[in-house]
Amino acid sequence: MNEKISNTRKIRDFILKSLVWLSAVIICLLLLGMLCFILIKGLPHISLKLLTTKPSLLNDTAGILPNLLNTLYIIMITLLIVLPLGVGSAVYLNEYAKNKKAVQLIELATETLAGIPSIIYGLVGMLIFVQFCSLGTSLLAGAFTLVIMTLPTIIRTTQESLKTVPDSYREGSLGLGAGKWYMIRTAVLPSAIDGIVTGCILSVGRIVGESAALLFTAGMANEILNPVQAVSKGGAGSTLTVSMYMYAKERGDFDTAFAIAAILLILTLLLNISAKFTAKLLKRGDKQ
Amino acid sequence: MKSETIQTVRIQQKAPRRNFSAEIFEKIMRVLFSVCGFIAVGFVIVITIFLIISGVPAIKEIGITKFLFGTKWIPTADSPEFGIMPFILASFYGTFGAILIGVPLGILCAVFLTKISGKRISEVVSGAVNLMAGIPSVVYGLVGMIVIVPAVREIFGLPDGANLFSAILVLAVMILPSVISVSETALNAVPKEFEEASLALGATKTETIFKVTVPAAKSGILAAVVLGVGRAIGEAMAVMMVSGNVANMPKIFGSVRFLTTAVASEMSYSSGLQRQALFSIALVLFIFIMAINLVLNLVIKREKK
Incomplete structure (x- = not known):
C-alpha cells in the first residue's frame, strides 16, 4: 500500500506525524522538567523547623506553620458553606426544577461564575465581604469569596453524578411511600456520593492553589491563629500560595518560596490522585 | 435485637407525625432547594452590581475616552493621568501571543492523545495534563521568575528579562x-464513519486526521481557543511575577502591565480616585470576560446543533 503513495505525501505525512509526537514530548518534558526543578530546589529546604514555626524577623527565620493552618481553616470554612449550597443547587436542577428556562438561566450563571478570573473575585470579595459586610481583612472574608468561586465546581460534579442515578431508584423509593425529600436523602444522594466527593477534592485543589482572590480578602499576615480567631472578624492570615508569592516577590527569599512550591506540588499531586481513585472506589462500592 | 426494637418504636412515633407535617416539610425543603438553585444567579447579579457601582464613578470623572484610550498611567503625579490603553494592549498582545504558541501545541497534543498514542501512553499523558491544570498559578510564576526571565535576558541580551515575551511564554x-x-473532547466526538470513509478512499492515517477529523471538530476546537483566551486574559499572579509590571505601552521586550496586574499591584496602597480607577479597570476586564463567555456559549451551542 505505502509504496503507491507519492513522495510528497509521504514527506508531509512524516512531518505532521513528527510534529504531533514532538508536541506531546514537549509538553511531557515541560511538566517533568518543572516538577523535577521545583522538587530539587524545594525539598532540601523543607525542615521540621520550617513546618512548625512562625516567621521571625528578629531571628531572621522563615516558618510556614501559620500559613499551613490558614490554608486548612479556609478549606474547612469554605467547604462547610459551599457543600450544602452546591449540592442543594444540583439537587434542585436535577430533581425539582421543571421550568426549562429556569434551568438554563442557572446553568448560564454557573458557567459565568466558572469563567470569572480570580482577581475579579478578589476585588469583589473585598468590596462585598471586607467593606460592605465589614468583616475586615479576614479568613472569613477570604472563605466567603472562595465559596462563590468553588460553587460551580460542586454544582457541576454533583449534577453529573445525579444524572447517572437510575430513575428506578427514585420510582422505587416513591412507590414505597417515601416523600420527595426522604427519597432524595436516602436513595438519590447516597448513590451520587462519588460526584460530591470528587467535587470536594477538586474544590480543595482550587482553594489550595488560589492566590489572587485571597490577596485582598484574607490578607498577608503570618500570625498563628487558633480556630476561634480564625472564624472571627479581623482574623487575617495568608495561605500557602499567598505567602509563597510574598516570599518570592516581596522578600526575595527563594529558598522558602521553593520549599512552599514543593509542598504545593505534592499536595496537588495527592489531590489529583485521590480525585481519580475516590471516584473509581465509590463507584465500585455502589455496584456491590 | 435491642436496636431493632428501638427502631420500630421510633418509626411508630414518627409515622403519625410525618403524616401531619409531611406536606409542610416537603414544601419547606422545596423552597430551600430552590433558594440553593438560584443562588448562583444571585451571585452573578451581585458581582455585576458591585463592579458597576464601584467602577463607574471613576470613569465618569476621568471621561470614558480619556480612560479607555489614554496612553499614560501616572496616577500619583501632580496632574495625574489615568489612561488604560497600555494595559488593554498588553493584555491583548499577551493573550494573542499565548494563543499563538499554546493553541497549536495543545491541539497537536490532543491529536496525539486521541488518535495516535496507545491507551497506556495516552493515560499517562492525560494524567500529566491534569496535573498541569492543578498546579497553582504562583508556582508557574515562580518557575517563570527563576528560569524563563533569566533565560530570556541571556538569550536576547537584554538588561532585564521580565517583559511581555516572558509573560507570553508562561x-x-x-x-x-x-x-x-x-480539543480532546471535540476530537473524540467526531463520528468514526468519517474517518473510515476517508481511510477507505486511500488517505493515510495522518491525512485523515488533519483533513477530516480536525476540520470536523472545528467548532469544539474553537471553543478550546476561546477558553484559552479567557484563561490568559484573566491570569494575574503568574503574569505579575514575570512581566516586569511597569505601565508602559507594550513592546515585546519591554516591561509591561496587564489589566489584571494593574488591579493587583496598586490595590494594596492606593486611595481616592486612583483606587476608584482600579475598580474601573476591573469593570473593563469583567466586560471583556463576559464578552468572551458569550462567544464561548454561542460556539458551544452551535456545536450542539
Whole structure:
C-alpha cells in the first residue's frame, strides 16, 4: 500500500506525524522538567523547623506553620458553606426544577461564575465581604469569596453524578411511600456520593492553589491563629500560595518560596490522585 | 435485637407525625432547594452590581475616552493621568501571543492523545495534563521568575528579562491544559464513519486526521481557543511575577502591565480616585470576560446543533 503513495505525501505525512509526537514530548518534558526543578530546589529546604514555626524577623527565620493552618481553616470554612449550597443547587436542577428556562438561566450563571478570573473575585470579595459586610481583612472574608468561586465546581460534579442515578431508584423509593425529600436523602444522594466527593477534592485543589482572590480578602499576615480567631472578624492570615508569592516577590527569599512550591506540588499531586481513585472506589462500592 | 426494637418504636412515633407535617416539610425543603438553585444567579447579579457601582464613578470623572484610550498611567503625579490603553494592549498582545504558541501545541497534543498514542501512553499523558491544570498559578510564576526571565535576558541580551515575551511564554504553558482537554473532547466526538470513509478512499492515517477529523471538530476546537483566551486574559499572579509590571505601552521586550496586574499591584496602597480607577479597570476586564463567555456559549451551542 505505502509504496503507491507519492513522495510528497509521504514527506508531509512524516512531518505532521513528527510534529504531533514532538508536541506531546514537549509538553511531557515541560511538566517533568518543572516538577523535577521545583522538587530539587524545594525539598532540601523543607525542615521540621520550617513546618512548625512562625516567621521571625528578629531571628531572621522563615516558618510556614501559620500559613499551613490558614490554608486548612479556609478549606474547612469554605467547604462547610459551599457543600450544602452546591449540592442543594444540583439537587434542585436535577430533581425539582421543571421550568426549562429556569434551568438554563442557572446553568448560564454557573458557567459565568466558572469563567470569572480570580482577581475579579478578589476585588469583589473585598468590596462585598471586607467593606460592605465589614468583616475586615479576614479568613472569613477570604472563605466567603472562595465559596462563590468553588460553587460551580460542586454544582457541576454533583449534577453529573445525579444524572447517572437510575430513575428506578427514585420510582422505587416513591412507590414505597417515601416523600420527595426522604427519597432524595436516602436513595438519590447516597448513590451520587462519588460526584460530591470528587467535587470536594477538586474544590480543595482550587482553594489550595488560589492566590489572587485571597490577596485582598484574607490578607498577608503570618500570625498563628487558633480556630476561634480564625472564624472571627479581623482574623487575617495568608495561605500557602499567598505567602509563597510574598516570599518570592516581596522578600526575595527563594529558598522558602521553593520549599512552599514543593509542598504545593505534592499536595496537588495527592489531590489529583485521590480525585481519580475516590471516584473509581465509590463507584465500585455502589455496584456491590 | 435491642436496636431493632428501638427502631420500630421510633418509626411508630414518627409515622403519625410525618403524616401531619409531611406536606409542610416537603414544601419547606422545596423552597430551600430552590433558594440553593438560584443562588448562583444571585451571585452573578451581585458581582455585576458591585463592579458597576464601584467602577463607574471613576470613569465618569476621568471621561470614558480619556480612560479607555489614554496612553499614560501616572496616577500619583501632580496632574495625574489615568489612561488604560497600555494595559488593554498588553493584555491583548499577551493573550494573542499565548494563543499563538499554546493553541497549536495543545491541539497537536490532543491529536496525539486521541488518535495516535496507545491507551497506556495516552493515560499517562492525560494524567500529566491534569496535573498541569492543578498546579497553582504562583508556582508557574515562580518557575517563570527563576528560569524563563533569566533565560530570556541571556538569550536576547537584554538588561532585564521580565517583559511581555516572558509573560507570553508562561501564559502559553498555563493555557495548555484547558486547550488540550477541550480539543480532546471535540476530537473524540467526531463520528468514526468519517474517518473510515476517508481511510477507505486511500488517505493515510495522518491525512485523515488533519483533513477530516480536525476540520470536523472545528467548532469544539474553537471553543478550546476561546477558553484559552479567557484563561490568559484573566491570569494575574503568574503574569505579575514575570512581566516586569511597569505601565508602559507594550513592546515585546519591554516591561509591561496587564489589566489584571494593574488591579493587583496598586490595590494594596492606593486611595481616592486612583483606587476608584482600579475598580474601573476591573469593570473593563469583567466586560471583556463576559464578552468572551458569550462567544464561548454561542460556539458551544452551535456545536450542539
